[in-house]
Amino acid sequence: MPFDQDKLIDRISARPPTEGWLYFRRFLKHPARLASLTPSSQALSRAVAQQVRRGKDEYVVELGCGTGAITRALLAAGVPPERLIAVDVDAELLAVLREEFADITVLECDAAKLTKHLPPAIVGKVGTVICGIPISLLPRPQQRALIDEMFALMPPGRRFLAYTHRQTSPLPRRELGLAGERLARTLRNLPPASVWGYAPRNKA
Incomplete structure (x- = not known):
């Protein structure tokens, strides 16, 4: 019998709306957006x-x-809630x-156009950006x-942080003109995952 994704989504939708089921259902709908069956x-x-760095007056942005x-x-x-900005395209x-x-500040917008959605006073005042978007698939x-x-x-x-299930960068x-390194790795994730940090490569 052929796999019917729409029927599976409907079946999952009928279950209690827990975070795990919601995430899994959205993964089936937009796999390239989430790139994982389960939340981190x-x-x-x-x-x-643990890898986040920010000054007292700086923000943290999670994409x-x-x-x-x-x-x-x-x-x-x-991280103070008033200094945390969470961004996604999934309403x-x-x-x-x-x-x-x-x-916290929650924004529904394209991460690649985020500066247009933020007050000018915040742009340039972000200590760390965390990229949870599966950027390797773009x-x-x-x-x-x-x-x-x-x-x-x-x-x-x-530097910005990116977490990934890939074995390499x-x-x-x-x-892309980046200097990057693996900062952490955990097997206690499905699948195992790593945290990478990237900064502009020194051209000198």
Whole structure:
């Protein structure tokens, strides 16, 4: 019997609207957007949060926030809710965030055009950008646009974080002019995942 994705989605939709089921249903609808069957584990979320750097008056921006697994870890690690900006294009997932985290800024928009949706005073005042978007699946021009946008949010020389299920760097560092390194890895995620940090490559 052939696989019927629409019937499976309908069956999942009929179950209680828990975070896991919602995430899985949205994955089936938009697999390239989420790139994983399940939300990030607590182990991966903590690994990401531990790599965040920000000054007292700086913000943290999370791209591709989903249902908030990383968001919770950022708040638990001490990022003030008024300094946290969560971004996604999926209105259904963002509804979960808005209900649970009333004090953070939640934006439904294209991450590659985020500076147009933020007050000018915030642009350049972001300590760390976290990329939860499966950036390795994007065409090269879209990767370039998203990377440029992330660096535009931060002071010069800062790095953005990207978590991935790939064994190697999810981005071609030389081609994109990046200096990057694996900062953390956890097997306690399905599938195992790594956290990478990327900064502009020194041209000197």
